[in-house]
Amino acid sequence: MRIRTAGVIAAAGLLMLGVAACGGTNEPAATPSKDKGNGKLVLWTDPTRAPVLKPFAEAFGKENGVTVEVKEISENQQQTFITASQQGSGPDIMVGAHDWIGNMVQNGAIDPVQLTAEQKAAFHPNAIKAVTFNGQIYGAPYAMENVALIRNTDLVPTAPATIEDLIKTGKDLKAAKKVQEILCVPFGAAGDVYHTYPLFSAAGGSLFGTTASGDPDPSKVTVNTPESIAALEKMKALGEKGEGAIKTSIGNENGIPSFVQKKCAFLISGPWSMNDVKKAGFGYDISAVPGFAAGGQAKPFLGVQAFYVAAKGKSKVLAQEFVANYVTNKDVAMALYNADPRPAALTAAADAVKALDPNAEKFVQAGANGIPMPAIPAMGAIWGPMANAEVAVVKGGDAKTAAEAAAKAITAEINK
């Protein structure tokens, strides 16, 4: 009797809670089934971009009679996106750097975007080049970024024409006790291929050969060619046992702060450093990283931020509409720029902001010789070994040994 009563009470309670839970989760529980086609668009981005994109996404939703959800992915966005996509819980649109494309494509996570000839022509050619992979355009670019040479104009009124000039100016300032370091280029104990690439490329170094279509060729690793070895030699000369311009003690954590604290007169960094630099309270200017007196131009890596259509999204047509026909619009690009001042990929928008923000234009100018960061998956194999080789030479190691070891490790990783 009592047993039953207790059971009944418990069961009734269970039922009630169940109903309550059902009521509570009604909305989310019902949406997935509704999602099987419709009326909802999910966009993933990082926390800094999410608030910027939200109003546009909502405007798009209103225009097309759908609900748009902008979700922040706080870290490891690329892996999170690929994993979630594979499980069927990914978004319809992803926002991210163009060098993710290779990996996202090999995982079947994104679809090509069909832009019209007119749409393509509206973008900076480098931006379109960056989002092109295997001859297909995989995303709609909206912002570009690259590193440049930022200098303290109170200490150095004119931009150095060559790296030699830069070193000399830096050394003189150091001797005069005006600065502690010749140059602040984020390098760190682990090395930094990205920030030092302008120097490496100016000295003639390269990472990959090119295919017939002009794309980086993973089967031709060029880090141990005589040109690249010579470039590493030049980095060695700039390193700790040489001029002391590249140091493992200056990394991402203290590069920008050191410049702001006037520990160095030169900084190699990108548009993301501007917020700190503007607050520093001294004059500054942005110019391209110079080349060596005898040698080629510095070619910084170009990074492009783009919108991608998820291959396994639930509202693919809507996603395509958003990516191919909505964010490629000048007004949207302008608004995105105003909310997040990175050089716009859309030429018309970039032209329009020239007058408003000289810095953005200067970064674009500094990246004129830049090369899009290779998006091939093999690029992943470069970072570790190449950084290691650079650390070794900066500490005074033999350039040839370092280059050969890096080439061997990279090739092994690519062919694994």
Added chain:
Amino acid sequence: MTTEVTGAGSARSPHPGPSGQAPDQRSRGGRRGGAEQVRRTRELSTGFIVSRIAVLGIVAALLIYALPPLIQTEAWTALGAVGVVTALVAYLYLTPRHIPAKYLVPGTIFLIAFAIVPIVLTFVTAFTNFGDGHRGTKEEAIRAIETSSVTQVPGSPEYYLTIAERDGEMVFLLVDPATKAVQAGTAEGLTPVDGAEVSLTGKVLTAAGYTIVPTAQAAERDAEIAAFSVPTTGGAVKATGLSRAFEGKADKSYDAACDCVTSPSGGRWVADEVEGYFVNAEGQHLDQGWKVDVGFANFTKALTDPTISGHFLNVLIWNFVFALSAVATTFALGMIVALALHSPRVRGTKLYRIMLILPYAMPGFAMLLIWRDMFNTDFGLISKLFGVHDWLGTPTTARLGLIVINLWMGFPYMFLVITGALQAVPRELTDAARIDGASAWAGFRRVTLPLVLVALTPLLISSFGFNFNNFNNIKLVTNGGPYAIDNSTVGATDLLISYTYRVAGFDSGVADFGFAAAISVFIFAIVATVSTVAFWRSRAQEEVYS
């Protein structure tokens, strides 16, 4: 409800208790209502009812929450497991029987869900090539290859698209931007439409015989539009969003007859079920691969590949050195501090204790980064105190530095547990030892330490296990470095876990989960062996002292 439990609280009850314990079962065997039987009646307090309802409610809510996504992704096994577990829990807490199970089941469920399932999954993954490029099935890879090879037919117009209907069937109304000519695209093909009204932006406003579908409604038919294609001589017209369409053609297609992908422009990639790739005659593969079983390949690679196995032993030795010194140093310092504060002569012990726990209470990640910066060659505190030296760039000092950092991070924990253990050691024993003429050291060595160790050995073993896999310290402070000039695979301070992280490609963003899982299995085996031996020894120790 309260009336039903009359008598609850009294030791004797004429009726079987509601909670059904062992005697209750016997009473069902025919002796129901036996008045002389002494039985305990469980009190059905309000708290009891409420908590039980709450627990069962949460379980039911979790079930209901899990249902839609599982059904949607057609994960029937998982759905079955969730259903069975929910039914089991509901039954268990509604029935008066199976008292021990009521206590064991929750822990067992958590053990299965959070320990056994991940271990099994790791083992299973170790036998596959699961990783970037090999995440999905072959069908998914084929679909991705075909989709990504679709290009616009050269010279074809870039149509404006309007979604419409005719006799309930979907139709694409296509406007050629150059000629403004309107065509209707159906599953059969293209037919010209006359007399349609077209807006400036290329949208068809009205067309005789067609019903224009408003954008909002079209948006709701996403999947239908995505699947719709209009066959043409050159390929097929597909939608690019809701407002544009293009005539595209897939350059690559799968042919089941030869189990290969072919391209009209002359390419042939044959499926390789061992590698999980489509490979052409030159040995080049298409980007998109699929997951295949590779047997023991990942294990043999870890053991035979010289770039990996060549360093395995060195890493393993440093790993043991690090884990053992981490345990030894934190234990020693924790013990010294705990003993000092255990002395009745020390004043202000509370304040000291609070201060000592601080390193433990601060967020570890931030502390590790601060320590890393303190070791900075040019700007760090350590260089300012002891002279400029490439602290983390020289193998010996980097290793010592890590042990020091770990000591700072880890000793408060040891201090806490040793303080607890010391308080359980009776003062009489140490006093007796002193009376018997033992020195303070001998008293500690022969009385206090053994007694403390009995309590602490399991913690020391778990501390060893933790430090053996102390990924955060290595990753955030040195990232395995410094590296030798000719070796970027393994650094001087790499532990097996940070080394695994790198060789599995997580650092470079191209992950090889299968291989990482295989190394994890090795690490699991090592830690399990060490722990088993240690526990076995500590049991022997307990037998000696107890």
